[in-house]
Amino acid sequence: MTLDTFVLQLTNGLVFSLLLFLMAAGLSLIFGLMDVVNLAHGAFYLLGGYLGLSIVRWGGSFWLALLLAPLLVGVLGLLLELTLLRRLYRRGHLDQVLATFGVALIVADLMRAAWGAYVEVVAPPALLAGQVAIGGLAFPTYRLAVIAVGLSLALGLWLFVERSTVGMQIRAGVSDPQMAGMLGVDVPRLFAGVFAGGCALAAFSGVAAAPILTLYPGLDSEILILALVVVVVGGLGTLRGAFFGSLIVGMADVFGKALLPEFSVFAIFVVMAAVLLTRPAGLFGRATATRGA
Amino acid sequence: MLLALQGVHTYYGNSHVLHGVSLELEAGRTVALLGRNGAGKTTTISSIVGFVPPRSGKVLFKGQDVTGAQPHALARMGVGLVPQGRRIFPNLSVRENIALAQRAAGRRTGWSLERIYAQFPILQERAAIGGAQLSGGEQQMLAIARAMAVGPELLLLDEPSEGLAPLIVAEIGRVMRALKQEGLAMLLVEQHVPLALSVADTVYVLNKGQIVFSGSPQALAADAALKQQYLGI
Numbered sequence: 001m002t003l004d005t006f007v008l009q010l011t012n013g014l015v016f017s018l019l020l021f022l023m024a025a026g027l028s029l030i031f032g033l034m035d036v037v038n039l040a041h042g043a044f045y046l047l048g049g050y051l052g053l054s055i056v057r058w059g060g061s062f063w064l065a066l067l068l069a070p071l072l073v074g075v076l077g078l079l080l081e082l083t084l085l086r087r088l089y090r091r092g093h094l095d096q097v098l099a100t101f102g103v104a105l106i107v108a109d110l111m112r113a114a115w116g117a118y119v120e121v122v123a124p125p126a127l128l129a130g131q132v133a134i135g136g137l138a139f140p141t142y143r144l145a146v147i148a149v150g151l152s153l154a155l156g157l158w159l160f161v162e163r164s165t166v167g168m169q170i171r172a173g174v175s176d177p178q179m180a181g182m183l184g185v186d187v188p189r190l191f192a193g194v195f196a197g198g199c200a201l202a203a204f205s206g207v208a209a210a211p212i213l214t215l216y217p218g219l220d221s222e223i224l225i226l227a228l229v230v231v232v233v234g235g236l237g238t239l240r241g242a243f244f245g246s247l248i249v250g251m252a253d254v255f256g257k258a259l260l261p262e263f264s265v266f267a268i269f270v271v272m273a274a275v276l277l278t279r280p281a282g283l284f285g286r287a288t289a290t291r292g293a
Numbered sequence: 294m295l296l297a298l299q300g301v302h303t304y305y306g307n308s309h310v311l312h313g314v315s316l317e318l319e320a321g322r323t324v325a326l327l328g329r330n331g332a333g334k335t336t337t338i339s340s341i342v343g344f345v346p347p348r349s350g351k352v353l354f355k356g357q358d359v360t361g362a363q364p365h366a367l368a369r370m371g372v373g374l375v376p377q378g379r380r381i382f383p384n385l386s387v388r389e390n391i392a393l394a395q396r397a398a399g400r401r402t403g404w405s406l407e408r409i410y411a412q413f414p415i416l417q418e419r420a421a422i423g424g425a426q427l428s429g430g431e432q433q434m435l436a437i438a439r440a441m442a443v444g445p446e447l448l449l450l451d452e453p454s455e456g457l458a459p460l461i462v463a464e465i466g467r468v469m470r471a472l473k474q475e476g477l478a479m480l481l482v483e484q485h486v487p488l489a490l491s492v493a494d495t496v497y498v499l500n501k502g503q504i505v506f507s508g509s510p511q512a513l514a515a516d517a518a519l520k521q522q523y524l525g526i
Contacts, residue, residue, distance in 0.1 A: 031394040093367070165392075165396055168385065168389050168392065168393050169393065169397060171382065171385055172382045172383050172385055172393050174384070175382045175383060175384050175385075176380055177377060178344050178364060178380060179374075179380045179382070180382075180397075181363060181364030181365045181368065182342060182364045182365075182367070182368050182372075182373075182374040182376070182440075182443075183368060183393055183394040183397055183398065183440075183442075183443055184365055184368040184369055184394060184396075184397035184398025184399065184443055185365055185393070186363075186365045186397075186401075187363075187364070187365060188363070267332065
């Protein structure tokens with residue numbers, strides 16, 4: 001691998017990592033806050049991409065798709081939380097996994113019915129269609145834009161969770177939802193909001209990734225598995241964990257495919273196993289409320 | 294009546310823990326709930342705040358039926374909780390632990406940050422520190438300060454002296470008496486009987502999920518057989 005290919009792969013790895021982060025951030029916060037493994041998260045990612053595709057086809061711009069698709073999927077996520085998930089919090093993980101897996105299967109079939117089983121390509125917006133030459137290397141403009149937007153969103157999310165009042169409530173809810181409730185936090189409303197927000201982020205990632213990864217049936221579960229690995233590697237319920245977990249998994253995936261294509265899937269799980277051996281709770285393992293001194 | 298439990302039966306799964314517990318607490322008064330380990334004291338608290346909703350019976354707060362209500366609804370009505378094991382948020386700073394309670398409950402508390410720091414000076418020194426880094430005594434002070442920041446009319450305290458050094462237990466006793474002076478109603482669950490008797494107006498003794506004594510602290514102190522049988526002292 002020459003230095004040039006290395007730099008290009010590094011860029012690709014960063015792009016993929018940040019797209020993965022937008023998926024995993026929601027998944028991790030939902031997991032940490034509500035103790036729910038949302039197996040429909042990948043379906044929301046792909047649904048976002050397909051809705052974006054349709055919005056572009058119906059004459060809307062890519063920018064409109066980037067705004068509208070996450071909004072629609074966010075509303076759908078909110079309805080799902082209010083009608084289905086809310087009833088399952090007091091039940092065990094098995095019921096939740098079955099329910100969200102069921103939703104994932106239904107949404108996947110509905111998408112297949114609506115958009116077919118072909119690989120669909122979404123063109124990046126004209127403004128970002130070209131390439132940028134930096135130090136003799138040509139970088140696709142769109143990928144650089146994804147990096148910029150992904151990093152800004154990551155920073156924005158971090159500021160929201162660490163500095164805002166709602167972010168403080170989310171952190172408290174992640175560590176002890178009952179006690180957060182006893183301090184006046186409307187935990188059910190917080191759950192619904194975070195769930196909807198997480199779904200919207202997944203859909204945003206789906207639209208933003210469409211020009212790079214394309215759209216096809218099955219992409220939902222591929223992305224979901226990677227995002228779950230990110231959550232395991234990074235640790236539950238923390239944005240920092242989702243961010244660094246995404247970087248590790250994204251880079252392992254891209255470099256694994258470039259260096260050892262036959263073992264690319266293997267590379268990710270080697271990384272996961274290595275992290276779990278040294279830090280069983282993930283890199284930034286979940287903090288739980290203190291019980292006693 | 295500020296708080297009343299009427300024939301509360303509470304279960305953990307199939308295990309029947311509370312067998313028809315009834316008790317009453319008037320505004321501005323302090324009730325101590327005593328009993329051995331496993332008598333159902335913490336379950337009584339959990340039943341009041343909805344962590345473990347009672348299967349039958351009623352919990353009334355200010356005359357309203359709040360049986361199995363959401364915790365945040367109770368907090369907003371004026372119930373504060375200092376839970377067993379303190380349950381400080383380790384990923385929030387001391388200041389954030391307090392600010393969360395001040396803002397979320399949306400009650401006019403009168404407990405500004407300045408006033409809380411005046412009552413608990415140690416918390417001001419440790420304001421920026423994460424909840425996980427506090428000592429047990431500091432955590433207990435924070436748990437009380439945080440509950441007061443909600444602006445409660447009724448404060449539930451579950452084993453506030455648990456695992457603390459005698460000096461700090463004395464400090465907690467001082468804080469409770471100060472809060473009582475201000476007219477705050479408290480329901481105090483304690484293993485530390487002298488501490489409980491020093492603040493309580495009324496004492497209930499719980500045994501195997503049933504109330505076996507209610508009366509004044511003096512009446513309990515005078516009843517050696519009762520103390521021996523149900524409290525082991």
